[in-house]
Amino acid sequence: MxxxxxxxxxxxxxxxxxxxxxxxxxxxxxxxxxxxxxxxxxxxxxxxxxxxxxxxxxxxxxxxxxxxxxxxxxxxxxxxxxxxxxxxLISPASTVGLEEIEAVRSTVDKQEVGVLNPNVRALIAYNTDSEIIPTIRNNGVLLTQAMPQGGTISGSSSVMMTDGWNWEDAVLRKDDGLWLNWPGYYAADFDLENFTRVIKKNDKRDEAISALRATFGDAKAYAAVSNPSPMNLRLESMKGLFSGTQNLYVRADYAKDIVEAVQWAKAMGVPKVVIVGGEESHRVAPFLKENNVPVILGALHRLPNREDEAVDLPYRLPGILQKAGVLVGLSYADEWWRTRNLAFQAGTATGFGVNDREEALKMITANNAKIMGIDGMVxxxxxxxxxxxxxxxxxxxxxxxxxxxxxxxxxxxxxxxxxxxxxxxxxxxxxxx
The missing domain is CATH 2.30.40.10 (Urease, subunit C, domain 1)
Structure with missing residues (x-):
């Protein structure tokens, strides 16, 4: 013994x-x-x-x-x-607190099984004991948006403070929006044998959009009922989309997908739409401005995914959208461990089109707060x-x-x-x- x-x-x-x-x-x-x-x-x-x-x-x-x-x-x-x-600093579209070590399954809690999961809440999976949280906090990132992933409808996100004993202590705003992976015309895959990114036609697109249309149609009808009985948890979690108290965060990169997703959401009666990723958002900037749709860009410190694009296009995206009058926020979407470098993305943007450093700072403070509906607090x-x-x-x-x-x-x-x-x-x- x-x-x-x-x-x-x-x-x-x-x-x-x-x-x-x-x-x-x-x-x-x-x-x-x-x-x-x-x-x-x-x-x-x-x-x-x-x-x-x-x-x-x-x-x-x-x-x-x-x-x-x-x-x-x-x-x-x-x-x-x-x-x-x-x-x-405010980090939107993040899996900080939901993911610790990618290769250790027991430390990853960012998605659920299934395709349509509107009732999933990232909030309750947020791990305040994560070793990553203090490292981002010590570079000035004091608020993060815990974002679910997976499926077509991933679930709802919540805005968390980077200090607290548990998620109840850390939460600043619960269930601020629902996350949707738009079924685009093309789907990206990775060829491990040749170690290259492969773009192929999305054969399941029509089926996915049909399922989305049915789900949102049911949710809109449910939201119109004063006191539904019995309560449907899946549809209950979507009521805020139609009243304007929640955002619909749409992950979409291609220009055609961005336009289609926004038009579809508006037709379904969703007033607040946010594009996340938006790799080709510069191609449809006037459309985004006209429809008052903000964009949360992903990582800027990367190469473009199109071979015919300028090598510095990711760096220039914030400036292009800003000059077009689009509300822009910066994030490190899907790269939780690099979130500590969020401020340096804004610094990079100042050398590639965003001429005022204070305007670049807004993209990781005031703009992100406005997009997520927390600008009255932070x-x-x-x-x-x-x-x-x-x-x-x-x-x-x-x-x-x-x-x-x-x-x-x-x-x-x-x-x-x-x-x-x-x-x-x-x-x-x-x-x-």
Whole structure:
């Protein structure tokens, strides 16, 4: 028995050493950040700013050279002179918290069996103990949208804070929208033998659209009934689509599929449609603008998928859509482990068509908040909004200078330790002996 206890104890000890820091405690006193450059997230910048927050809410954002605040006794003053204050970055279309190690099935909970799963909720699968969450938080990503995958209708997403004991603590907005994989004319596959991406005709397209039309038709009729009895959970989960309280997030890349998906959704009575991915959205930008359809782009740091496209097209997409008047948000859709680099995508966009860095910042703060319907709470540094913000020693959009020194989520001061830092300290000690 003693021989068995030793390795078990050692395993527990090693596991405890690798644990993430505990969630932060509630804010119990006034905090003032003074002297820093505040990037408000709405295009404005305040030099020598004072950002004041209490009980998790921003109470004032002023220019310290023009306004002198009389700070109450007990106020914690944090001098951030020479540093930069930003609203928390928002990562939409993410599987952070739903996926840990792709090769270990027990750590992946991002989809359910079946094709039409409107009642599936990513919310309850969100794992606040994920080792990935602190690594994205420490690059300024303080909010993430837990997104389901798989099937034609994947289920509903929820907006989560990157701090909390469990999903009940971490959730900011429940079931903000339903996710639909549009059955396009073509389907992408991967040829493992030749290690190439293959595009082929989608033979199941008509069947899939027919099933969608029947499901949405039933859901629309169900939504028109005041007190349906008995309750249908599948159709109940879709009621918000028709009342405008939920978005319909449509994954579509090809121009023809984007147009068809938007027209189909409007015909079915869905007022709020968001295109996710949108690889060819630049080809139909006027159509998107005319129909007031926002676009959440996927990873920009990649090559184009068409051989005849300009090699820098993914970098230029945000600028093209912005100039066309389309509301654009940036994400790392389907690449949960790279979400920590979200800010650097916005930085890249500034060199390829988005000429104003503050406009690029909006694409990962205010724009994403507006798209997901949480702009009344977060996305900008404004009085009355949540004190979800961070301080960087330099430009947060530049990987050379993004060094996050302070993080606050609803006013809670978050511990900035993470797995990356622990590994750095461990190997630094090993190789500097």
């Amino acid at each position: 003693k021989r068995l206890l030793i390795p078990i104890f050692s395993l527990v000890a090693l596991t405890s050493m690798a644990q993430n820091p505990a969630p932060a405690k509630q804010q119990d006193h006034v905090i003032a950040l003074t002297g820093g450059t505040a990037h408000l997230g709405n295009g404005q910048v305040i030099q020598n700013a004072i950002v004041l927050f209490d009980k998790g809410v921003i109470t004032n954002v002023v220019d310290g050279t023009l306004v002198k605040l009389n700070l109450a006794n007990g106020t914690e003053v944090i001098d951030v002179s020479g540093k930069h204050i930003y609203p928390g 996305g900008t540094l404004e009085k009355g909004k949540h004190a979800t913000l961070f301080v960087s020693s330099g430009d947060a959009l530049d990987m050379k200078t993004n060094v996050v020194e302070h993080v606050f989520i609803q006013g809670r001061k978050v511990n900035l330790d993470d797995r990356h830092k622990r590994l750095y300290r461990m190997y630094k000690e090993k190789f500097t002996k």
